[in-house]
Amino acid sequence: MLLSSASFARLPRAASAGRRAVHALLDKPPIISYGPPGRSAVTGHVATVFGCTGFLGRYLVSKLAKAGTQVIIPYRDEDDKRHLKVTGDLGQIVSMEWDIRNEEQIAECVRHSDIVYNLVGRDYPTKNFTLDDVHVKGAERIARVTASVGVPRLVHVSHLNASPTSTSLFYRSKAAGENAVRDVFPAATIVRPGPMFGHEDKFLTNMPVWPIWWKLNHGQTKARPVHVMDVAQALSNLLGMPALSRTISLPGPSTLSHEFLLELVSALTFNPPSRAPVLPKRVALMLARAAQNIWWPALSPDEVERRYIDDADTQGDWALVGVEPDEIENHAITYVRRYRSAANYIRPIVVPPRPYSTV
Numbered sequence: 578m579l580l581s582s583a584s585f586a587r588l589p590r591a592a593s594a595g596r597r598a599v600h601a602l603l604d605k606p607p608i609i610s611y612g613p614p615g616r617s618a619v620t621g622h623v624a625t626v627f628g629c630t631g632f633l634g635r636y637l638v639s640k641l642a643k644a645g646t647q648v649i650i651p652y653r654d655e656d657d658k659r660h661l662k663v664t665g666d667l668g669q670i671v672s673m674e675w676d677i678r679n680e681e682q683i684a685e686c687v688r689h690s691d692i693v694y695n696l697v698g699r700d701y702p703t704k705n706f707t708l709d710d711v712h713v714k715g716a717e718r719i720a721r722v723t724a725s726v727g728v729p730r731l732v733h734v735s736h737l738n739a740s741p742t743s744t745s746l747f748y749r750s751k752a753a754g755e756n757a758v759r760d761v762f763p764a765a766t767i768v769r770p771g772p773m774f775g776h777e778d779k780f781l782t783n784m785p786v787w788p789i790w791w792k793l794n795h796g797q798t799k800a801r802p803v804h805v806m807d808v809a810q811a812l813s814n815l816l817g818m819p820a821l822s823r824t825i826s827l828p829g830p831s832t833l834s835h836e837f838l839l840e841l842v843s844a845l846t847f848n849p850p851s852r853a854p855v856l857p858k859r860v861a862l863m864l865a866r867a868a869q870n871i872w873w874p875a876l877s878p879d880e881v882e883r884r885y886i887d888d889a890d891t892q893g894d895w896a897l898v899g900v901e902p903d904e905i906e907n908h909a910i911t912y913v914r915r916y917r918s919a920a921n922y923i924r925p926i927v928v929p930p931r932p933y934s935t936v
Contacts, residue, residue, distance in 0.1 A: 617666050618645030622816060625649040625687045627675075627719060628696030630657040632777050633734070633770075636809035637694065639664040646816065651675035651686045677706075677715040683722045692730040692816055693723045695758075700747070700779065701877040708879075712750040717757035724762045730820050731765040732812060733758045737801065737828050738889050739769060745882045755824075764822045766815060768808075771828040771888055774905060775805035776912060781905070784842045785916040788851035790876055790884065795855055796836030799887040802905050803829040811898040818898075825894045830902045832888070837932060841906065844929045845913050847921040858885065 624641050628634045629650040641648050642665025650672050652658035662670050675682040677697065687693050697719070699711045706715075716733060723731050739751035758765050774781040780802060784791050808827055815821070843850045856864075861881045868875035895902055906928050914922070 614644060616643050616645070619647075620645040622692070623647045623649065623690045624692050624694065624816065625651065625690040626694045626696065627651055627686070628694075628698065628734075629661060630654075631696060631698070632775065632779075633773060633805055633808060633812075634696045635661060635664075635777075636775070636805055637696070637812050638670070640809050640813040641816070642666070642669050644813065645669070647671065649673060649686055649690060651682075677711065677718065680718060680722050683719055684726055687719075687723050687728050688726055690728055692732065693719070693728050694732045694734070694812060695719050696734045698734070698751075700880065701874065708746055708750040709753070712747075712754040713757050716754040717761060720758040720762040720765060729764075731758070731762050732768060732815055733765050734768045734770065734812070737769045737771040737826060737891065738883075738886060740889075743886065745886060746879050747883060748886070764820060766821045767824040768812065769824060769826045769891075770808045771801040771803045773805040773808055774802050774908070774912065778805065778912070781838070781842070781909060782912050784839055785846055785848065785913060787876075788839055788842075789853035789856065790861075790881075791835045791839055792851065792853060792855050793858065793861055793881065793884040794835070796834055796839060798835050798884055799832050800835060800838065801828040801832050801888040802838070803827060804903050804905070804908055807895075807900055807902045811895070811900045814898045814900065821897070825897060826889075826891045827895065827898075827902075828888065828891060828893050830893075830904055831931075832890075833905070834932070835884075837929075838905075840929050841909060842913055842916075844927050845910050846916040847918070847924060847927075848916065 624646050626634055626638055626641070626648060629638050630652055638648050638650060638661050647669050648665060648671070650658055650661050650670060652672055652674060653676065658672050662672070664670060673682070673686050675686055695716060697711060697715060699706060699708060702708050720731055720733065733755065735755050736748060736751045738748045739755060740748050741752045743749050743752070755767050758767070772780050811827055839851065858881070862878050865876050865878045865881045869877065893902070910926050
Protein backbone atom coordinates (compact mmCIF):
# COMPACT_ATOMS: atom_id res chain seq x y z
CA MET A 578 0.00 0.00 0.00
CA LEU A 579 1.35 3.39 -0.97
CA LEU A 580 1.77 6.01 1.71
CA SER A 581 0.50 9.52 1.23
CA SER A 582 3.09 12.24 0.82
CA ALA A 583 2.13 13.70 4.19
CA SER A 584 2.57 10.35 5.93
CA PHE A 585 5.83 9.68 4.14
CA ALA A 586 7.14 13.09 5.21
CA ARG A 587 6.45 12.25 8.85
CA LEU A 588 8.38 8.97 8.80
CA PRO A 589 11.94 10.37 8.97
CA ARG A 590 11.00 12.70 11.79
CA ALA A 591 9.43 9.88 13.79
CA ALA A 592 12.23 7.45 13.04
CA SER A 593 14.98 9.87 13.96
CA ALA A 594 13.41 11.56 16.95
CA GLY A 595 16.03 12.24 19.56
CA ARG A 596 18.98 11.19 17.40
CA ARG A 597 21.32 12.77 14.89
CA ALA A 598 21.70 11.92 11.21
CA VAL A 599 24.08 9.03 10.54
CA HIS A 600 26.64 11.26 8.80
CA ALA A 601 26.99 13.36 11.95
CA LEU A 602 28.23 10.58 14.22
CA LEU A 603 31.07 11.80 16.41
CA ASP A 604 34.58 10.73 15.38
CA LYS A 605 33.27 8.79 12.38
CA PRO A 606 34.06 9.43 8.71
CA PRO A 607 31.23 10.72 6.55
CA ILE A 608 28.88 7.96 5.36
CA ILE A 609 27.99 9.55 2.03
CA SER A 610 30.96 10.94 0.12
CA TYR A 611 32.27 10.70 -3.40
CA GLY A 612 34.75 12.21 -5.79
CA PRO A 613 38.37 13.25 -5.35
CA PRO A 614 38.98 16.14 -2.94
CA GLY A 615 37.95 19.42 -4.52
CA ARG A 616 35.11 21.78 -5.32
CA SER A 617 32.94 19.15 -7.05
CA ALA A 618 33.51 16.48 -4.43
CA VAL A 619 31.10 15.68 -1.61
CA THR A 620 32.64 15.13 1.81
CA GLY A 621 29.32 14.33 3.48
CA HIS A 622 29.91 17.06 6.05
CA VAL A 623 27.61 20.02 6.65
CA ALA A 624 28.93 23.17 8.34
CA THR A 625 27.04 26.25 9.51
CA VAL A 626 29.04 29.49 9.50
CA PHE A 627 27.47 32.31 11.50
CA GLY A 628 29.10 35.58 10.55
CA CYS A 629 29.76 34.25 7.05
CA THR A 630 29.19 37.64 5.43
CA GLY A 631 31.99 39.26 7.43
CA PHE A 632 35.70 39.65 6.77
CA LEU A 633 36.87 36.22 7.97
CA GLY A 634 33.61 34.42 7.17
CA ARG A 635 33.80 34.73 3.38
CA TYR A 636 37.21 33.08 3.28
CA LEU A 637 36.18 30.27 5.61
CA VAL A 638 33.09 29.55 3.51
CA SER A 639 35.24 29.46 0.38
CA LYS A 640 37.73 27.01 1.86
CA LEU A 641 35.05 24.70 3.25
CA ALA A 642 33.08 24.69 0.00
CA LYS A 643 36.20 24.19 -2.10
CA ALA A 644 36.86 20.97 -0.17
CA GLY A 645 33.34 19.65 -0.92
CA THR A 646 31.63 20.53 2.35
CA GLN A 647 28.05 21.73 2.22
CA VAL A 648 27.90 25.11 3.96
CA ILE A 649 24.89 26.74 5.57
CA ILE A 650 25.26 30.53 5.34
CA PRO A 651 22.90 32.42 7.70
CA TYR A 652 22.33 35.98 6.53
CA ARG A 653 20.45 39.12 7.55
CA ASP A 654 20.55 41.11 4.31
CA GLU A 655 19.87 39.48 0.95
CA ASP A 656 22.61 41.47 -0.78
CA ASP A 657 25.27 40.61 1.79
CA LYS A 658 25.44 36.92 0.91
CA ARG A 659 25.20 36.92 -2.89
CA HIS A 660 28.96 36.68 -3.43
CA LEU A 661 29.11 33.51 -1.35
CA LYS A 662 26.84 31.52 -3.67
CA VAL A 663 29.60 30.96 -6.22
CA THR A 664 32.19 29.79 -3.68
CA GLY A 665 30.83 26.24 -3.82
CA ASP A 666 29.41 23.82 -6.36
CA LEU A 667 25.71 23.59 -7.19
CA GLY A 668 23.71 22.88 -4.04
CA GLN A 669 26.68 23.17 -1.70
CA ILE A 670 25.93 26.71 -0.50
CA VAL A 671 22.61 26.93 1.32
CA SER A 672 21.51 30.37 2.49
CA MET A 673 19.07 30.80 5.39
CA GLU A 674 17.77 34.03 6.88
CA TRP A 675 18.37 34.48 10.59
CA ASP A 676 18.34 36.90 13.48
CA ILE A 677 20.69 36.56 16.42
CA ARG A 678 17.72 37.00 18.80
CA ASN A 679 15.55 34.33 17.17
CA GLU A 680 16.30 30.88 18.60
CA GLU A 681 14.00 29.09 16.15
CA GLN A 682 15.91 30.48 13.19
CA ILE A 683 19.22 29.56 14.80
CA ALA A 684 17.97 26.00 15.34
CA GLU A 685 16.95 25.70 11.69
CA CYS A 686 20.40 26.87 10.62
CA VAL A 687 22.26 24.26 12.67
CA ARG A 688 19.83 21.33 12.69
CA HIS A 689 21.60 19.28 10.01
CA SER A 690 25.19 20.36 10.64
CA ASP A 691 28.19 18.40 11.88
CA ILE A 692 29.99 21.53 13.01
CA VAL A 693 29.01 25.11 13.74
CA TYR A 694 31.35 28.09 13.45
CA ASN A 695 30.45 31.31 15.26
CA LEU A 696 32.33 34.23 13.71
CA VAL A 697 29.78 36.89 14.66
CA GLY A 698 31.30 40.07 16.05
CA ARG A 699 31.12 43.85 16.09
CA ASP A 700 33.90 46.41 16.47
CA TYR A 701 31.56 49.03 17.93
CA PRO A 702 28.07 49.18 19.50
CA THR A 703 25.07 50.29 17.44
CA LYS A 704 21.57 51.50 18.29
CA ASN A 705 20.27 47.94 17.88
CA PHE A 706 23.08 45.89 19.42
CA THR A 707 25.55 46.53 22.21
CA LEU A 708 28.84 44.65 22.30
CA ASP A 709 27.43 42.40 25.02
CA ASP A 710 24.34 41.67 22.90
CA VAL A 711 26.56 40.28 20.15
CA HIS A 712 29.64 38.88 21.91
CA VAL A 713 28.01 37.52 25.07
CA LYS A 714 24.26 37.03 24.76
CA GLY A 715 24.36 36.20 21.08
CA ALA A 716 27.29 33.80 21.47
CA GLU A 717 25.61 32.09 24.43
CA ARG A 718 22.36 31.74 22.47
CA ILE A 719 24.08 30.16 19.47
CA ALA A 720 26.02 27.76 21.69
CA ARG A 721 22.96 26.80 23.74
CA VAL A 722 20.78 26.13 20.70
CA THR A 723 23.61 24.23 19.01
CA ALA A 724 23.95 22.00 22.06
CA SER A 725 20.18 21.46 22.39
CA VAL A 726 19.85 20.39 18.76
CA GLY A 727 22.65 17.88 19.19
CA VAL A 728 25.42 19.25 16.99
CA PRO A 729 28.62 17.59 18.24
CA ARG A 730 31.09 20.41 17.53
CA LEU A 731 31.16 24.17 17.98
CA VAL A 732 34.02 26.51 17.06
CA HIS A 733 33.74 29.94 18.66
CA VAL A 734 36.03 32.67 17.32
CA SER A 735 37.10 35.23 19.93
CA HIS A 736 40.14 37.55 19.97
CA LEU A 737 43.76 37.19 20.98
CA ASN A 738 43.40 40.00 23.54
CA ALA A 739 40.20 38.77 25.17
CA SER A 740 40.51 39.47 28.90
CA PRO A 741 38.04 40.15 31.71
CA THR A 742 40.41 42.79 33.14
CA SER A 743 41.09 44.69 29.91
CA THR A 744 40.51 48.44 29.76
CA SER A 745 38.68 47.85 26.46
CA LEU A 746 34.98 46.96 26.57
CA PHE A 747 35.44 45.04 23.31
CA TYR A 748 38.07 42.74 24.80
CA ARG A 749 36.10 42.30 28.04
CA SER A 750 32.98 41.33 26.10
CA LYS A 751 34.98 38.81 24.09
CA ALA A 752 36.22 37.20 27.30
CA ALA A 753 32.72 37.15 28.78
CA GLY A 754 31.47 35.53 25.56
CA GLU A 755 34.03 32.75 25.88
CA ASN A 756 32.84 32.00 29.41
CA ALA A 757 29.19 32.06 28.35
CA VAL A 758 29.89 29.59 25.55
CA ARG A 759 31.83 27.28 27.84
CA ASP A 760 28.96 27.25 30.34
CA VAL A 761 26.45 25.88 27.83
CA PHE A 762 28.78 23.99 25.47
CA PRO A 763 31.78 22.75 27.51
CA ALA A 764 33.30 20.89 24.55
CA ALA A 765 33.49 24.02 22.38
CA THR A 766 36.73 25.00 20.66
CA ILE A 767 37.67 28.63 21.35
CA VAL A 768 39.87 30.23 18.68
CA ARG A 769 41.73 33.48 19.42
CA PRO A 770 43.22 35.04 16.27
CA GLY A 771 45.34 38.16 16.30
CA PRO A 772 44.49 41.28 14.26
CA MET A 773 43.88 40.08 10.71
CA PHE A 774 44.89 41.75 7.47
CA GLY A 775 43.43 41.15 4.00
CA HIS A 776 41.42 42.80 1.24
CA GLU A 777 38.52 43.98 3.41
CA ASP A 778 40.38 44.51 6.68
CA LYS A 779 40.25 47.48 9.03
CA PHE A 780 43.93 47.16 9.78
CA LEU A 781 46.47 47.33 6.95
CA THR A 782 44.21 48.98 4.36
CA ASN A 783 43.11 51.58 6.90
CA MET A 784 46.62 52.86 7.57
CA PRO A 785 47.11 54.74 4.27
CA VAL A 786 43.72 56.44 4.74
CA TRP A 787 43.80 57.35 8.45
CA PRO A 788 47.44 57.27 9.57
CA ILE A 789 46.68 59.79 12.32
CA TRP A 790 44.73 57.17 14.28
CA TRP A 791 47.58 54.67 14.02
CA LYS A 792 50.10 57.20 15.35
CA LEU A 793 48.36 57.21 18.74
CA ASN A 794 50.67 56.22 21.58
CA HIS A 795 53.46 57.53 19.32
CA GLY A 796 53.10 54.37 17.22
CA GLN A 797 54.65 52.23 19.95
CA THR A 798 51.68 49.90 20.40
CA LYS A 799 52.69 46.32 19.54
CA ALA A 800 50.58 44.23 17.15
CA ARG A 801 50.82 40.61 16.00
CA PRO A 802 49.12 40.76 12.58
CA VAL A 803 48.06 37.52 10.90
CA HIS A 804 46.92 36.85 7.36
CA VAL A 805 43.16 36.23 7.18
CA MET A 806 43.75 33.34 4.77
CA ASP A 807 45.90 31.58 7.36
CA VAL A 808 43.19 31.89 10.00
CA ALA A 809 40.53 30.68 7.55
CA GLN A 810 42.68 27.67 6.67
CA ALA A 811 43.19 26.86 10.35
CA LEU A 812 39.44 26.96 10.98
CA SER A 813 38.80 24.81 7.93
CA ASN A 814 41.38 22.25 9.09
CA LEU A 815 39.49 21.82 12.37
CA LEU A 816 36.71 20.03 10.50
CA GLY A 817 38.97 17.11 9.63
CA MET A 818 40.53 16.85 13.10
CA PRO A 819 39.29 15.25 16.32
CA ALA A 820 37.32 17.66 18.48
CA LEU A 821 39.55 19.98 20.52
CA SER A 822 37.90 21.18 23.72
CA ARG A 823 40.40 23.91 24.40
CA THR A 824 41.49 27.44 23.51
CA ILE A 825 43.61 27.83 20.38
CA SER A 826 45.64 31.03 20.00
CA LEU A 827 46.50 32.15 16.46
CA PRO A 828 48.70 35.27 16.69
CA GLY A 829 50.83 36.53 13.83
CA PRO A 830 54.37 35.17 13.53
CA SER A 831 55.97 38.49 14.51
CA THR A 832 55.35 41.35 16.93
CA LEU A 833 55.47 44.69 15.12
CA SER A 834 54.89 48.26 16.24
CA HIS A 835 52.32 50.49 14.60
CA GLU A 836 55.21 52.80 13.76
CA PHE A 837 56.91 50.09 11.68
CA LEU A 838 53.63 49.13 9.99
CA LEU A 839 53.09 52.77 8.95
CA GLU A 840 56.64 52.83 7.61
CA LEU A 841 55.95 49.60 5.71
CA VAL A 842 52.81 51.03 4.12
CA SER A 843 54.62 54.24 3.20
CA ALA A 844 57.48 52.31 1.55
CA LEU A 845 55.15 50.00 -0.40
CA THR A 846 52.92 52.80 -1.66
CA PHE A 847 55.76 55.30 -2.33
CA ASN A 848 53.82 57.89 -0.38
CA PRO A 849 55.69 60.13 2.06
CA PRO A 850 55.22 59.41 5.76
CA SER A 851 52.21 61.11 7.29
CA ARG A 852 52.89 64.52 8.79
CA ALA A 853 49.78 64.32 10.97
CA PRO A 854 50.45 65.17 14.62
CA VAL A 855 50.36 62.62 17.41
CA LEU A 856 47.10 63.28 19.23
CA PRO A 857 46.98 63.06 23.03
CA LYS A 858 44.72 60.26 24.19
CA ARG A 859 42.29 62.70 25.80
CA VAL A 860 41.87 64.62 22.53
CA ALA A 861 41.49 61.41 20.51
CA LEU A 862 38.76 60.16 22.85
CA MET A 863 36.97 63.50 22.65
CA LEU A 864 37.02 63.45 18.85
CA ALA A 865 35.86 59.82 18.77
CA ARG A 866 32.90 60.61 21.03
CA ALA A 867 31.92 63.54 18.84
CA ALA A 868 32.18 61.34 15.74
CA GLN A 869 29.48 59.02 17.10
CA ASN A 870 26.88 61.65 16.18
CA ILE A 871 27.34 61.13 12.44
CA TRP A 872 25.30 58.47 10.65
CA TRP A 873 28.15 56.40 9.19
CA PRO A 874 30.61 54.23 11.15
CA ALA A 875 33.50 56.20 12.63
CA LEU A 876 36.29 55.36 15.05
CA SER A 877 34.67 54.69 18.43
CA PRO A 878 36.12 55.65 21.83
CA ASP A 879 36.71 51.97 22.59
CA GLU A 880 38.70 51.60 19.38
CA VAL A 881 40.85 54.50 20.50
CA GLU A 882 41.44 52.66 23.77
CA ARG A 883 42.52 49.56 21.82
CA ARG A 884 45.17 51.55 19.96
CA TYR A 885 47.01 51.80 23.31
CA ILE A 886 46.85 48.07 24.13
CA ASP A 887 49.64 45.72 23.04
CA ASP A 888 48.66 42.35 21.62
CA ALA A 889 48.96 39.50 24.10
CA ASP A 890 52.36 37.81 24.24
CA THR A 891 50.88 34.33 23.84
CA GLN A 892 52.44 31.27 22.27
CA GLY A 893 50.74 30.39 18.98
CA ASP A 894 49.08 27.02 18.38
CA TRP A 895 49.59 26.98 14.62
CA ALA A 896 51.25 23.56 14.59
CA LEU A 897 48.13 22.13 16.21
CA VAL A 898 45.99 23.19 13.23
CA GLY A 899 48.60 22.36 10.58
CA VAL A 900 49.24 25.90 9.30
CA GLU A 901 52.45 27.93 9.00
CA PRO A 902 51.51 31.63 9.18
CA ASP A 903 53.05 34.05 6.71
CA GLU A 904 54.78 37.32 7.53
CA ILE A 905 52.91 40.51 6.69
CA GLU A 906 55.66 41.70 4.34
CA ASN A 907 54.92 38.75 2.01
CA HIS A 908 51.36 39.90 1.32
CA ALA A 909 51.10 43.58 2.18
CA ILE A 910 51.68 44.82 -1.38
CA THR A 911 48.62 42.89 -2.55
CA TYR A 912 46.39 44.98 -0.31
CA VAL A 913 48.03 48.42 -0.41
CA ARG A 914 49.14 48.65 -4.05
CA ARG A 915 45.89 50.44 -4.86
CA TYR A 916 47.12 53.40 -2.79
CA ARG A 917 50.05 53.97 -5.17
CA SER A 918 49.87 56.77 -7.71
CA ALA A 919 49.63 55.90 -11.41
CA ALA A 920 53.29 56.82 -11.89
CA ASN A 921 54.39 54.45 -9.12
CA TYR A 922 51.93 51.61 -9.66
CA ILE A 923 54.35 49.10 -11.22
CA ARG A 924 57.53 50.17 -9.45
CA PRO A 925 59.50 47.41 -7.67
CA ILE A 926 58.54 46.49 -4.14
CA VAL A 927 60.64 48.07 -1.42
CA VAL A 928 60.33 46.61 2.08
CA PRO A 929 61.94 48.56 4.93
CA PRO A 930 64.19 46.66 7.34
CA ARG A 931 62.72 45.73 10.67
CA PRO A 932 63.94 47.40 13.85
CA TYR A 933 66.28 45.27 15.91
CA SER A 934 63.78 45.21 18.76
CA THR A 935 61.09 43.59 16.59
CA VAL A 936 60.33 40.01 17.56
